[in-house]
Amino acid sequence: MLQKVLTKSNKSDLYLDLIELASGLLLVGFLWAHMLFVSTILISQEMFNTLSEFLDTYYLSYVGIPFIIVVALFHFVIAGRRIPTRIQEQRIVWQHAKMLHHFDTWTWVFQTITGMAILMLAAIHVWLVLTGWPINAMNSADRMAAFWWFYLVLLFIGEYHAGFGIYRQFVKWGMFPRKPIGYVAKLITVIIVVLGLAAMVAFVRLGGGA
Amino acid sequence: MADRQLTFEIFRYNPLKPEVAPYMQTYKLAETTGMTIFVALNMIREEQDPSLMFDFVCRAAICGSCAMVINGRPRLACKTLTNTLPAKIKLFPLPVFKLVGDLSVDTGTWFRYLSEKTESWVHTSKVPDPKIQEERMDNAVANQIYEAERCIECGCCIAGCATANIRDEFLGAAGINRVARFMVDPRDERSFGEYFEIVGSEEGAFGCMGLMACDDNCPMELPLQMQLAYVRRKMAAYGLGYKEKKRIKPA
Ligand code: HEM
Ligand code: SF4
Ligand code: SF4
Ligand code: FES
Numbered sequence: 001m002l003q004k005v006l007t008k009s010n011k012s013d014l015y016l017d018l019i020e021l022a023s024g025l026l027l028v029g030f031l032w033a034h035m036l037f038v039s040t041i042l043i044s045q046e047m048f049n050t051l052s053e054f055l056d057t058y059y060l061s062y063v064g065i066p067f068i069i070v071v072a073l074f075h076f077v078i079a080g081r082r083i084p085t086r087i088q089e090q091r092i093v094w095q096h097a098k099m100l101h102h103f104d105t106w107t108w109v110f111q112t113i114t115g116m117a118i119l120m121l122a123a124i125h126v127w128l129v130l131t132g133w134p135i136n137a138m139n140s141a142d143r144m145a146a147f148w149w150f151y152l153v154l155l156f157i158g159e160y161h162a163g164f165g166i167y168r169q170f171v172k173w174g175m176f177p178r179k180p181i182g183y184v185a186k187l188i189t190v191i192i193v194v195l196g197l198a199a200m201v202a203f204v205r206l207g208g209g210a
Numbered sequence: 211m212a213d214r215q216l217t218f219e220i221f222r223y224n225p226l227k228p229e230v231a232p233y234m235q236t237y238k239l240a241e242t243t244g245m246t247i248f249v250a251l252n253m254i255r256e257e258q259d260p261s262l263m264f265d266f267v268c269r270a271a272i273c274g275s276c277a278m279v280i281n282g283r284p285r286l287a288c289k290t291l292t293n294t295l296p297a298k299i300k301l302f303p304l305p306v307f308k309l310v311g312d313l314s315v316d317t318g319t320w321f322r323y324l325s326e327k328t329e330s331w332v333h334t335s336k337v338p339d340p341k342i343q344e345e346r347m348d349n350a351v352a353n354q355i356y357e358a359e360r361c362i363e364c365g366c367c368i369a370g371c372a373t374a375n376i377r378d379e380f381l382g383a384a385g386i387n388r389v390a391r392f393m394v395d396p397r398d399e400r401s402f403g404e405y406f407e408i409v410g411s412e413e414g415a416f417g418c419m420g421l422m423a424c425d426d427n428c429p430m431e432l433p434l435q436m437q438l439a440y441v442r443r444k445m446a447a448y449g450l451g452y453k454e455k456k457r458i459k460p461a
Contacts (some may be wrong), residue, residue, distance in 0.1 A: 010411075013412045013416040014410060017446070092372075099302075104421050171435060173442060175436075177436075180420065
């Protein structure tokens with residue numbers, strides 16, 4: 001077929017897959033680091049403020065935030081290419097998942113759904129933070145007290161997507177059997193979710209009490 | 211366990227009679243000891259409905275022709291004991307493959323394409339000399355090849371794979387595993403560049419989304435997760451310019 005012969009590029013599928021791998025790893029690394037930073041509120045307000053001021057004065061925030069947004073956009077387009085676009089394909093995948101009763105197939109279906117949800121929720125989150133700049137404990141506490149339900153949803157969806165995402169990357173590329181990868185990914189996810197919930201409680205108390 | 215009354219719900223459709231829309235037909239059968247789906251289907255065909263179409267040859271998990279969707283999972287009918295299933299059993303033909311009729315599909319055409327596409331034969335420039343002893347092979351390598359060779363081309367990994375269900379040209383776990391088999395074979399003289407031509411795209415290694423339905427449903431329990439990741443890494447390394455000697459050849 002003429003059109004296929006003329007557009008055949010040996011390496012493009014490889015490059016896309018590598019960008020998918022790199023963007024996924026970067027985003028998960030970012031998200032987990034982000035949650036650890038947020039959890040410094042559990043130690044003290046001062047700790048949280050010192051960290052955010054540090055990131056601010058050394059311009060780490062100004063480099064990091066645009067960088068992560070760009071990576072997220074790349075990820076959205078390139079990981080998103082796996083989402084079937086034709087309605088019939090979507091129906092096939094849905095029917096297939098229902099028929100198969102297969103855990104990893106279902107988690108992938110939700111990977112795509114949570115991905116689309118993150119696209120919207122994270123955009124709102126970033127917008128809220130940037131328009132309320134700078135980041136400090138009281139600012140965050142006010143946001144959290146007002147929008148705790150929003151952050152609750154984002155926490156679970158984000159951690160789901162990151163946890164199963166990194167699991168799948170190791171499955172696709174790694175040398176380890178799936179079970180131990182799954183345990184480790186789930187363990188880290190549970191720890192991060194618990195930290196996140198605790199930090200939320202701390203913020204809501206701070207915001208509500210003030 | 212015995213004395214169970216089994217209810218089979220079986221997909222019926224004959225592409226040669228398109229005027230009859232696909233439908234589910236119910237059959238009842240008394241369970242016997244050691245009954246497999248294969249045995250049950252034969253009893254139904256002999257005693258209740260001679261028009262029922264399904265495939266089998268070896269009835270011993272060797273030929274791979276009896277694969278079908280049993281209660282949602284692609285499995286071999288001859289290897290699936292009814293006493294491992296609930297009393298209600300739903301049977302569908304494998305998706306992806308061309309439907310011959312009822313539970314029978316044509317996996318042969320698909321796997322022939324796979325064999326041709328992956329050029330499933332040892333590419334060698336050596337002319338075998340029947341008078342001298344064969345070259346010896348390292349035991350570990352021989353085992354590695356054998357692990358991949360155990361594939362019986364049943365198609366369960368293809369039918370279970372959501373990617374293969376929507377991407378016609380995707381070679382699936384069976385195809386990628388086939389290439390892995392030749393990659394480790396010291397007699398095959400193909401370069402990694404030549405393997406890259408076959409599986410270095412979304413038709414092969416990079417099309418796999420890691421859903422692992424292949425790994426979980428292969429009746430021969432091939433290490434498909436490991437094979438897929440192995441080929442993915444090798445192809446990425448080659449694509450990034452990492453030059454690899456195929457391996458040291460003894461003697
Ligand atoms: C911008 C919104 C996002 C969308 C639309 C999205 C979409 C997707 C889709 C469709 C997949 C499945 C790809 C596949 O199976 O090959 C995926 C995988 C993944 N996502 Fe996202 N995602 C988004 C944001 C994120 C974020 C913020 C993170 C970080 C926590 C993340 C981490 C991952 C990882 C690690 C994978 C696995 C990638 C792979 O298997 O190679 N994603 N995403
Ligand atoms: S891992 Fe998933 S996508 Fe890859 S071949 Fe197996 S079933 Fe298909
Ligand atoms: S790899 Fe396993 S499931 Fe796939 S065709 Fe071969 S034996 Fe069947
Ligand atoms: S009849 Fe040969 S594998 Fe089942």
